[in-house]
Amino acid sequence: MRHLIIGAAVAATVVTGATAQEVTLGRFFGACEDAGTDTKASVGEACIIQSIINAADAELDGISITTLPTDWGNYYDQIKASYAGGTPPDVHVMHRHRIPEFAGLGALADISGDLAAAGIDPADWSENALAAVSFDGGIYGIPMDFHANLWHVNMDLMEAAGLVENGAPVLPSSPEELREHAQMVKDATGQNYLAADFAQFPIGVRLVLALMWQQNANIFDGDTATLDNAAAANAVTSITQLFDADLANPQLNYADSQQAFLNGEAAILVNGTWVVDFYSAEAAKPEVGLDDYYVADFPTLFDSGATWADSHMWAIPASVQADQEKYMAALRVLAFINDHNVDWARTGHMAVRKSVIASDEYTSLPHRDEYTGTAAIARDTPPSERYGAIQDVLNRELQAIWLTGKPVDVALSDAEAEVQDLLDR
Template sequence: MKMKTLLSAATLLVTALGSNSALAATEITLFRFFGGCSDEYANVTDLSKAVGECGIIQVLTNKFNAENKEGITVKTQSVEWGVYYDRLSANIAGGTPPDIAVMHRSVLPNYLMRDLVQPLGKSFAASGIDAADFLPVAREAVTSKGELWALPFDLHSLVWHVNADLFAKAGLVDAKGQPKMPTSPAELMQHAETMKAKTGKRYFAIPSAVDPMPSWQYLTWVWQQGGDIVDAEKKAQFESKESKEALRLLNALYAAGHASSKNDYAGAQQAFIAGEAAVLVNGTWGVDTYEAQSKDPKNALKKYVVRDIPTIYGKDAIWSDSHMWVLPKQPKQDPAKQKAALAFLKFLNDNNFHWARTGHLPVRASVLKSAEMQALPHRSEYTRTATIARALPPIENQRAILDLLVNELNSTWLVNKKQEQALSDIQRRASQILRRARK
């Protein structure tokens, strides 16, 4: 009897060890952009030491790998932003999709139409992710036909990053010494002229080469006029009076020297940090980084503040998008990998505050209202952004239309293509894309 008991115990121990061993061997792949910084943050698990998008997502992954009790390893494949979706689509088509992939709200419809991602509503409930805590805008971003298809991670939008010292030097401050924001297109041009005359510096630093930043500013100004680039019937509207006016204003700023068409993304950031421009047009994702740069005594940027993009036309609106995490459909489902992927998604959701430290707006109501969130630098300076953020409707091939928009708009200040011709070309080609999407 004793021998049988010992044998049974031994069998149970071997079974348990075998089970733990299987768990320990569970490796899942994570596709993401956000840059490569694995060397800089190698083995770092202290989230307080992480700065910026790349640093925070890398340290979050390190921390999960080091501390999860299930023996799961997340293996990151960092892909350059410009080719990310091509690479993701190629892997899916080749039968080697990652277990988890980051995705934009603007791209999700393409993958839903092709049935390439897994529904997650029931999985969230089973793994302890409280979808009821998602902000309405976040829940909307990941919902289609009543199902949740992704874990929302942030709301990100354009903001104006401001050198308050240059505004003070130009006399563009209010009675409290705060930077004055323009309230009309004419006042924007006037402020830009004053900045140049009083300080010798440009008003704007805008990534202006092969970069979407000017297009996002253009969209903001189209929406502020009450217009849109796609109507309710999913027909292109690029030759509307609102579209023409938004592009006119952008070109007027470049033509007058208030922004340099020679700045790429890195060049625009450097111009701002070096004190050569009063306003950097960039996203919420830069807040944490620029705050850190302003504390470096070597940099000319000292008094850094953030502002919601001012409403210079009649309606409040700011371009926005969202990052989210999806589970691509697999050629053959592996329950262990599925469980591991959901465990990592829960970990990311639990740590949404740390991702919001980048400057992005959190997607969880409990995080947005938390004392630690309110204590972060500059958050009170762009609180309206979450309430006036706009996004394009969920249309297939949205990314192709946005790429077309970037190429054509940028050509008007890079190679002096006529504005009317650029908008006409966008209208024609976007209409072709949208017709395919309506079929």
């Protein structure tokens, strides 16, 4: 009965043109003050998502949306603080790996029974997308994408090093070949082979995770931490060998690593799908050092292909369901975002709707055909309510290895002990 009442409330709001229902929306992705409402013209994550939100604000009758942008690095601390204070946004973005933590505490609304009333068809979501927003038999959000780590390639530097064949970059197939290719780039161009954020956000963690998964290993198995082992050491050493040979810089943060790549100072940048559209636009500018830009699947250095991946989704706090008009207004906002899945995919992210994935508009997006293998090798850690804390431990210990010289075996042993403590709680 509750769902029938909700559907009637939505119809009444649209027909009567009642006073606008304010919906607060919490997000990261960066700031964009001049996004406008044209969802086809904006460039980069921040402006593309804000243009979709602005369009929703303009087009949804009876709804006014207030955006609450937050820095990515502090986002979950602020969201948790807002929940603790009883003032979470009416709608907010989150990652799939955070669902066990939030839904497990009862903080998120199970929206499975209200999707049809809001005009959302979960049957159009891919199987993985549905799984991404599902927890304990319920649906706790609207999936927006799959995003993954890619290898962003400066083809001019690779060409100079003899690492281009048939118009595509030649990527390494082993840790030894990784070192060999890196030296070739250095010898030919004087530039580093690989850049990534090793000193700030957990991009380095994601690199190590991918290389562990390629060895059929993981950082925990059920309630048991599995970090102090040969697979983890192999993964870490594959990266530190580049630092030791001055073929990569471990002190670069996110902004610096990105700038080094755009300046033409690195042949490869390890970063996500979210920057493909932005880098394409930058490479077209004559003043930018990156000219010939290519996107590649994460290479397989060990036994089987794997790259870190996650999913962005939009959730509604469980407390919002107490106000049925606000709740359905929030769901209508999510439906609008779901309807614009192809516009969000312009960032470089992989779409989640079957109808979008099959469309010419999606398949013709720039560089899309260069990383078609990513979906098949996308991996993540097992679901855990302690994911955030586990990631923080790994980031700290890995940075201790490449920034302070902490021995690999000691760092992995310490990390395993801390992760085990988290899993035991």
